[in-house]
Each structure stands twice: as C-alpha cells, then as structure tokens.
Amino acid sequence: MPEQWTLTLRLYRQKANEAPRYDTFTLQVNPDEYVLDAVERVWAFHDRSLCFRHACHHSTCGACGMRVNGVEKLTCITPLRAVTQNGAVLTIEPLRNFPIVSDLVVDMGDLYRKMERVNARAVLPVTEAEIEHPASTWNPEDAQYLRLSDCLECGLCISACPVAATTAAYLGPAPLAAIQDQGMRRHPELLPLADSEDGVWRCHSAFECTAVCPSFVDPARRIMDLRRQVVGAKLRQVFGK
Amino acid sequence: MSKPHVIIIGAGFTGVATAHDLALRGCQVTVVERGDICNGTSGRTHGLLHSGGRYAVKDKESAIECIEENQILRRIVPQVIEPNGGLFIALDDSDLSYAEQFIAGCEECGIPLEELTPQQALTLEPNLNPRLLAAFLIPDATFDPLRLALAFAATARHNGAQFRTYAEVETLLMDGQGNVTGVRILDRAANRHEDLHADMVVNATGAWAGQITAMAGLDAPVHPTPGIMVAYDQRLVQRAVNRLNEPGDGDIVLPQRRMVVVGTTSFTAENVDYIPVTEDQVQLMLERGSELIPAIRNARPRGIYMATRPLVGSGSGRSMARTFKCFDHKETHNIEGLVTITGGKATTMRAMAEKTADVVCAKLGIQTPCTTRETPLLSYRQYYTLSNQEKHYA
Amino acid sequence: MNNQPSSRKLLTWFNPLGRNPGAWAFILNRLTGLGLTFYLFLHLIVLGRLAQGPQAYEEFLELTKSPLVKLGELLVIGAVIYHALNGLRVVLTSFGLGIRQQTQMFYLSVLLALVGTLVFAIRMFAG
Known part of the structure; x- marks a missing residue:
C-alpha cells in the first residue's frame, strides 16, 4: 500500500467578471504523485468547474505552469513530497504577469508573440544543445540529428521576473535567452531588439528566471552572455569590422 | 450563400486536424473543448511518430497508414519533430x-x-x-504532442476556425425527430450556458466518444x-x-x-x-x-x-487494430447531423481528419478536395498570437 | 504596448516570499538605493544649515550625538557598503563573470556590510 497523505489544496478561483476567491479541497494523496495529479483529481472528483491547463504530463509541453505556495513550478514534474507535507495546506495560484483567463489558466499570447518576434528556435541540432555530454563525445555525424529545444515556453520565468512584473514591454527572460541561443554574429538582425530599452539592459539581475526554469535553459546566464555579445556587436559596428 | 457551419467536439489531435481540413475546404468551423488543447489522451501520448514498423506484422492497414502519414507530417510540420x-x-x-x-x-x-x-x-x-x-x-521520429496539435489549430484559426476552449458540451441539440442540430455548452471560463447551432456536429472526443453519442441515445464501439x-x-x-x-x-x-x-x-x-x-x-x-x-x-x-x-472495434487490448473508424450516424442509426471519428493514433491524425472531412463534405455537398497533405502548417505559437480572447489583468 | 511601469505592480518588487537569494539581493539593492536617496536629501538639508551661519550648524550638530541618530548613521553605512558591493556583483555578472557564484557573492556582500557596520559601531560608541 503506498504512503497516504491528507492534503488541503487551496486553489485560486476566478471566473470572468467575478471577484477572485480561494476554494479549499481536502484530498487523500500519495506523496509521490505530482502537484498536477492532485489538481486534476480535484477537477475529476470534486469540482468540474475548475479550469487548469495541462497536456503532456512529463515536462515537454510547458502547459501546466502554476505557482505552488508562491513559487513557479511546472506542476507535472513537481512531486507533492517536494513542496509540502502530510496534513499541510498547499496553495496553488495562476502564473503572475499574464492576464487570467479563468482560475489557474493564464493567457500567454504575449510571450508567444515575443518568441515569434525573436524567431526562437523550436528544433536544433543535438550537438548545439548544451547537454550533459561534453561536446567532445559527440560523433561528427551527430550534427545531423535534431532535437526539440530546451525552452518549453512555459512562462515560469516571466512570472518570476520582478522586471516583467512592472512592464509588459520588457522582452523577458525566455525571449532574450532565445536571442542568445541564436547568437549576435549569426543573427545580427536581432541586435536592435536585444539592444533596445525593452531588451537585454532592462534585466536587473535578480536571477529568478534561472531559479524557476524547469528545463535547464538558465535564462539569467544567457542574458548576461547576451550583454557581452551585444557589447561585442556594437564595438564591431564602431570599429567597422 | 453562407458557409456551412460544422461544430467539432474535442480539441485533441483528431479535432484540431479535422478543423484544419474543414477550414481549408471552406467550412465555418467551431471547435468546442471542455479543457484546453490536448488535455486528454493526445497531450499524454508517448510522442512516437510511428514508421509503422511496430504494426508491420499483425496490423498492416495501420502500418501503411503510419508510414504514409509519418512522411507527410515530417514535411508539413517539421517544427515539432525530432526526425532522428x-x-x-x-x-x-x-x-x-x-x-x-x-x-x-x-x-x-x-x-x-x-x-x-x-x-x-x-x-x-x-x-x-x-x-x-x-x-x-x-x-x-519523436514529436512534441502539444505543439503538434497547436500547429494544426494555429493554421485552422488562421483560416477562420473558432476555438472555444473550456467549453463543455452539456447536451446535443435535437430537432424533435432525433436529428442533431447543435450543442449546448457550458463556457467554464465565463460560467455561462450557450446554444451553438450547426449543419453538422463532429464527435472527435476519442476515448470519451461514447459519452457524446449517449447524449443522442447511441452507443459507440470505443x-x-x-x-x-x-x-x-x-x-x-x-x-x-x-x-x-x-x-x-x-x-x-x-x-x-x-x-x-x-x-x-x-x-x-x-x-x-x-x-x-x-x-x-x-x-x-x-x-x-x-x-x-x-x-x-x-x-x-x-x-x-x-x-x-x-x-x-472488437477484440481487446494489444490484439485490437490501431486503425480508426468514422461513423456517419445517419447510416448507423438513421440520425442526421452527427459524425463520430475515433480510434487511430497520433501519427495518423491527418489521415483521420481527411477521412472525416470527406464524410462531412459529402453530406454537406462540398466538392473541394482535401489539401492538407501539401499544406505546410503555421508556427504552433500562432495559435496563441491569433487569439482574441477577452483579457483582464489580475 | 503600454511601456509605463504600473505603480501597483511596483510593490511586487519588494515581496520576498518564495523568492531566491538572487531576488533578495535585488530587493535589498532597491531598498538600500531608496534609503540612500532619501539620506542624500537629508544630507543636503543639513548642509543647507551652513548657509544660516556657523551657530545654527553647530546647534544642529548637537542633535547628531543622540543614539537614535547614530543608529541611523549606522544604517546608512551598512546600506552604502551593501549597495556598493552588490553593484560590483551586478557589474561582474553583467560581464559574464561569476554567474555561477552570484549567490555566494550576495552572501559575501551582506556579510561584509554587516562586518563594516559593526566596525563603525564599535568606533562610534566606544569613541
């Protein structure tokens, strides 16, 4: 018999034109289940009006980002054991810095517009992904193999970013990381965007994006690297190289 | 003359691909989905774009469908595939x-x-x-399940299809003679009931197909x-x-x-x-x-x-064929206005949609042939960027 | 698109709940920055006393001997040290240096600010 916990889920609820509120549901859970499983259980057995977004349940689609006890999590890979304990109350809220569609669902259209604008790569050669293998262990012919990029476009970094909280114009961590991924030398057309007032200089180095990123993108490091690249590109412009 | 209106229930792989196909053929399409895109089986698929090898010995019909569709999807939607x-x-x-x-x-x-x-x-x-x-x-090959569906949905939306997500079908609307004329939905985001009328309703709810056909008093062999x-x-x-x-x-x-x-x-x-x-x-x-x-x-x-x-179909589990079936309930139960598509697999989603759209178009008198084999899909992101939902900031 | 920061959301800048050391550094940097700006104005007002003659200034300086003002001065010292060191940390990381050590650099800045404040406190209250 798997371990059983009694858990109280406190869920943010909001329907169009209604005031927000929190609803609580007490469930019997297996602590090794994921937060998303518990939310889905509320929908299946307690309240069919609950809206939440989810698809792949294994961290490839980026649909199920929520704030769990205030912290952005991809709920499909966050075991209950990692964020709470037996008998506790677990608060689940929608991501910040996006308009709320209903309950735990936000409209991330703005993020997708920015990802399109920077032409973020969805698929890339396996050898270009900064993966655990040291680069030297790739065979030369491996460059022909492609993989889906690390960034799931899940919006967690935007929700956690203190600068994104103050202005929707800021490009934000994921789009800036996507510019860095393509590189200023290969994609000089992205320089004006990266160098704009809503670009790389608006970051205030809070490193929250990297802290919440569920998919190894490390946007903060990429933003810092992009600053170096932008300075390099500007210097090349000045000295005409 | 206004375009014929088709309601598709379910925004899984079959639903979005059928929306894309019918939108290209000139139908006015509305997709109703109780959750968001791909929240059921489709999202949770393994992510294998079958070559057909898995079925080549016991289920040749599925195997042939798979290899054909494998090559088509690689061509029209490379943005979501690891083609290794x-x-x-x-x-x-x-x-x-x-x-x-x-x-x-x-x-x-x-x-x-x-x-x-x-x-x-x-x-x-x-x-x-x-x-x-x-x-x-x-x-x-491998694919990203949600993005695969979104690419179809984005293209459908671009061609005029409406997506009503978080809209759960409560009942089928009937004309009194047992024929289906639309759906009553609960918009779960707005907490509001709404009647949608259509010339044809397509039940693309996969494993849930029986729940929809039951609303018309029918069984589905799912x-x-x-x-x-x-x-x-x-x-x-x-x-x-x-x-x-x-x-x-x-x-x-x-x-x-x-x-x-x-x-x-x-x-x-x-x-x-x-x-x-x-x-x-x-x-x-x-x-x-x-x-x-x-x-x-x-x-x-x-x-x-x-x-x-x-x-x-018949049989059970592993021994059952992985092919798909499209039921025109006019033929099976003499009920007009409802078509059910189910079975199949992610790899054959486009073919399922083609077959369904063929059935729907034949019933609506639309002659336009299917063009989804050759039509490259838009970026999956455009499903969201084309969205025009009412917004309010929290 | 609306490019203006919204003042209501500015408050989220100061919410440390559920956040990580990187964000605490950011919040503390904002708070010390605001504090020092406030102090700058205070400082200018004090200097303004000079214009009213030496006596007025001397009288005012008597006030600074109260422990409360001394405590305030210590706060200013701590804020200056932290804000300066964290500024260096931000500069370094912006040049791509020490990104993996940014958390440790934050703790070091706080530690040095506390030590510095302590040294000044001992000198101030002992002297």
Missing part, C-alpha cells in the same frame, strides 16, 4: 525469430528498413544493451485502453528504440528534449477522466526499459503518467 529515426533491436532468440516476419512485413508495407550489425548499432547508440543480437533502422508512460531525466538515445517482437509492455524507449520516455502498458478502464498511476506498472517500465537501455537504471523518473487510447 528509430531502431528495432533483438535481445533474445524469441526476438530473433520475429525478425523474418518483421522484414517481410516492412517490405510489404513500404517501410524503408536497414539492417545493422550489433556493432554498428552500438556505434550509433552507445547506450543500447550491449547484448543485442540484431538491429534494424527504420524512419521513426474501448478506452490506458497505458503508462515514464519519462526519465537523461537523454540516453537519439532515436526511438523498439523491442523487435510483437507489441508488448514497455517495449519502446524514445528520446525527447533531455529525457527518454518508456512506454507502455495496456489495460481497460471504466472512469477515463482520471486514471491513477500504479507502482507495479512503474516498476515494469523500469525493468522492460532497462532491458533495451541498461543506463535507464541510473536515471531518475521525471514524469509518470497514464494516457487512454481510444480503440475501436
């Missing part, structure tokens, strides 16, 4: 004795096949079980058949790795982003809204998966989930 091929490997005598039928089946179905020596296979994939006895390369998938936190292979034998539990390991995903099992379920994960099945995936890729034992599970296949 797949391997079938033999680990024991039983596997080896299957090889002959496998080669013959692939040949018959037109699936390109290349035999490798175990040494060649290990050079390509160093993490394979070094005890392997034979290996075959076939054109499998057998919800769940299976488990376990995603491990290391990308140990670049290709899909299949056990060279009849389809069985945990016989496919495939790469996706930084993970490998092992699947799957096959059992029957009553309540398809929530299928709990059981520990013995997780263990089974570890055992079977590590036979193919021993290093899986050093990886940690990252996501564990259940998906419910909608199988159609």
Whole structure:
C-alpha cells in the first residue's frame, strides 16, 4: 500500500467578471504523485468547474505552469513530497504577469508573440544543445540529428521576473535567452531588439528566471552572455569590422 | 450563400486536424473543448511518430497508414519533430525469430528498413544493451504532442476556425425527430450556458466518444485502453528504440528534449477522466526499459503518467487494430447531423481528419478536395498570437 | 504596448516570499538605493544649515550625538557598503563573470556590510 497523505489544496478561483476567491479541497494523496495529479483529481472528483491547463504530463509541453505556495513550478514534474507535507495546506495560484483567463489558466499570447518576434528556435541540432555530454563525445555525424529545444515556453520565468512584473514591454527572460541561443554574429538582425530599452539592459539581475526554469535553459546566464555579445556587436559596428 | 457551419467536439489531435481540413475546404468551423488543447489522451501520448514498423506484422492497414502519414507530417510540420529515426533491436532468440516476419512485413508495407550489425548499432547508440543480437533502422521520429496539435489549430484559426476552449458540451441539440442540430455548452471560463447551432456536429472526443453519442441515445464501439508512460531525466538515445517482437509492455524507449520516455502498458478502464498511476506498472517500465537501455537504471523518473487510447472495434487490448473508424450516424442509426471519428493514433491524425472531412463534405455537398497533405502548417505559437480572447489583468 | 511601469505592480518588487537569494539581493539593492536617496536629501538639508551661519550648524550638530541618530548613521553605512558591493556583483555578472557564484557573492556582500557596520559601531560608541 503506498504512503497516504491528507492534503488541503487551496486553489485560486476566478471566473470572468467575478471577484477572485480561494476554494479549499481536502484530498487523500500519495506523496509521490505530482502537484498536477492532485489538481486534476480535484477537477475529476470534486469540482468540474475548475479550469487548469495541462497536456503532456512529463515536462515537454510547458502547459501546466502554476505557482505552488508562491513559487513557479511546472506542476507535472513537481512531486507533492517536494513542496509540502502530510496534513499541510498547499496553495496553488495562476502564473503572475499574464492576464487570467479563468482560475489557474493564464493567457500567454504575449510571450508567444515575443518568441515569434525573436524567431526562437523550436528544433536544433543535438550537438548545439548544451547537454550533459561534453561536446567532445559527440560523433561528427551527430550534427545531423535534431532535437526539440530546451525552452518549453512555459512562462515560469516571466512570472518570476520582478522586471516583467512592472512592464509588459520588457522582452523577458525566455525571449532574450532565445536571442542568445541564436547568437549576435549569426543573427545580427536581432541586435536592435536585444539592444533596445525593452531588451537585454532592462534585466536587473535578480536571477529568478534561472531559479524557476524547469528545463535547464538558465535564462539569467544567457542574458548576461547576451550583454557581452551585444557589447561585442556594437564595438564591431564602431570599429567597422 | 453562407458557409456551412460544422461544430467539432474535442480539441485533441483528431479535432484540431479535422478543423484544419474543414477550414481549408471552406467550412465555418467551431471547435468546442471542455479543457484546453490536448488535455486528454493526445497531450499524454508517448510522442512516437510511428514508421509503422511496430504494426508491420499483425496490423498492416495501420502500418501503411503510419508510414504514409509519418512522411507527410515530417514535411508539413517539421517544427515539432525530432526526425532522428528509430531502431528495432533483438535481445533474445524469441526476438530473433520475429525478425523474418518483421522484414517481410516492412517490405510489404513500404517501410524503408536497414539492417545493422550489433556493432554498428552500438556505434550509433552507445547506450543500447550491449547484448543485442540484431538491429534494424527504420524512419521513426519523436514529436512534441502539444505543439503538434497547436500547429494544426494555429493554421485552422488562421483560416477562420473558432476555438472555444473550456467549453463543455452539456447536451446535443435535437430537432424533435432525433436529428442533431447543435450543442449546448457550458463556457467554464465565463460560467455561462450557450446554444451553438450547426449543419453538422463532429464527435472527435476519442476515448470519451461514447459519452457524446449517449447524449443522442447511441452507443459507440470505443474501448478506452490506458497505458503508462515514464519519462526519465537523461537523454540516453537519439532515436526511438523498439523491442523487435510483437507489441508488448514497455517495449519502446524514445528520446525527447533531455529525457527518454518508456512506454507502455495496456489495460481497460471504466472512469477515463482520471486514471491513477500504479507502482507495479512503474516498476515494469523500469525493468522492460532497462532491458533495451541498461543506463535507464541510473536515471531518475521525471514524469509518470497514464494516457487512454481510444480503440475501436472488437477484440481487446494489444490484439485490437490501431486503425480508426468514422461513423456517419445517419447510416448507423438513421440520425442526421452527427459524425463520430475515433480510434487511430497520433501519427495518423491527418489521415483521420481527411477521412472525416470527406464524410462531412459529402453530406454537406462540398466538392473541394482535401489539401492538407501539401499544406505546410503555421508556427504552433500562432495559435496563441491569433487569439482574441477577452483579457483582464489580475 | 503600454511601456509605463504600473505603480501597483511596483510593490511586487519588494515581496520576498518564495523568492531566491538572487531576488533578495535585488530587493535589498532597491531598498538600500531608496534609503540612500532619501539620506542624500537629508544630507543636503543639513548642509543647507551652513548657509544660516556657523551657530545654527553647530546647534544642529548637537542633535547628531543622540543614539537614535547614530543608529541611523549606522544604517546608512551598512546600506552604502551593501549597495556598493552588490553593484560590483551586478557589474561582474553583467560581464559574464561569476554567474555561477552570484549567490555566494550576495552572501559575501551582506556579510561584509554587516562586518563594516559593526566596525563603525564599535568606533562610534566606544569613541
């Protein structure tokens, strides 16, 4: 018999034109289940009006980002054991810095517009992904193999970013990381965007994006690297190289 | 003359692909979905773009569909695919004795096949079980489930289709003679009931198809058949790795982003809204998966989930064909206005949509032929950027 | 698109709940920055006393001997040290240096600010 916990889920609820509120549901859970499983259980057995977004349940689609006890999590890979304990109350809220569609669902259209604008790569050669293998262990012919990029476009970094909280114009961590991924030398057309007032200089180095990123993108490091690249590109412009 | 209006229930693979097809053929399309895109079976699919090799021996109809659709999807939606091929490997005598039928089946179905020596296979994939006895390369691939559906939905939306997500169908609207004329939905985001009228309603709810047909007093021969998938936190292979034998539990390991995903099992379920994960099945995936890729034992599970296949027809579980069926309920039960499409698999989503759209168009008198084979899909992101939902900031 | 920061959301800048050391550094940097700006104005007002002659200034300086004002001065010292060191940390990381050590650099800045404040406190209250 798997371990059983009694858990109280406190869920943010909001329907169009209604005031927000929190609803609580007490469930019997297996602590090794994921937060998303518990939310889905509320929908299946307690309240069919609950809206939440989810698809792949294994961290490839980026649909199920929520704030769990205030912290952005991809709920499909966050075991209950990692964020709470037996008998506790677990608060689940929608991501910040996006308009709320209903309950735990936000409209991330703005993020997708920015990802399109920077032409973020969805698929890339396996050898270009900064993966655990040291680069030297790739065979030369491996460059022909492609993989889906690390960034799931899940919006967690935007929700956690203190600068994104103050202005929707800021490009934000994921789009800036996507510019860095393509590189200023290969994609000089992205320089004006990266160098704009809503670009790389608006970051205030809070490193929250990297802290919440569920998919190894490390946007903060990429933003810092992009600053170096932008300075390099500007210097090349000045000295005409 | 205004365009005929078709309502599609369900925004899984079949629903979005049918919306795309019908929008191209000039229908006014509304997709109603109780959750968001791909929240049911489609989102939780294994992510294998089948070459057909898995079905080449016992289910040639599915195998031929798979290889054709595999090549079409690679062409029209490369943005969501890791097109790295797949391997079938033999680990024991039983596997080896299957090889002959496998080669013959692939040949018959037109699936390109290349035999490798175990040494060649290990050079390509160093993490394979070094005890392997034979290996075959076939054109499998991996896809991102949500983005695959979104690319179809984005293109459909671009061509005028309306998507009503978080809209649960409560009843079918009937004309008094038992014919279907639309749906009553509960918009769960706005907490509001609404009647939508249509010239035709397409039931594309997969494993839930029986719940919709029951609203019209009909049965649908759908057998919800769940299976488990376990995603491990290391990308140990670049290709899909299949056990060279009849389809069985945990016989496919495939790469996706930084993970490998092992699947799957096959059992029957009553309540398809929530299928709990059981520990013995997780263990089974570890055992079977590590036979193919021993290093899986050093990886940690990252996501564990259940998906419910909608199988159609007679028989049960593994022995049932993986092909799809489109039912015009005028023919089956003399009820006009309702078409049910179910069965099939992610790889054949476009073909399922083509068949369904053919049926719908024939009934609506639309002559336009299907063009989805040649139409490249828009970026999956455009599903969201084309959205015009009412917004309010919290 | 609206490019103006919204003042209501500015408050989220100061919410440390559920956040990580990187964000604490950011919040503390904002708070010390605002504090020092406030102090700058205070300082200018004090200097303004000079214009009213030496006596007025001397009288005012008597006030600074109260422990409360001394405590305030210590706060200013701590804020200056932290804000300066964290500024260096931000500069370094912006040049791509020490990104992996940014958390440790934050703790070091706080530690040095506390030590510095302590040294001044001992001198101030002992002397």
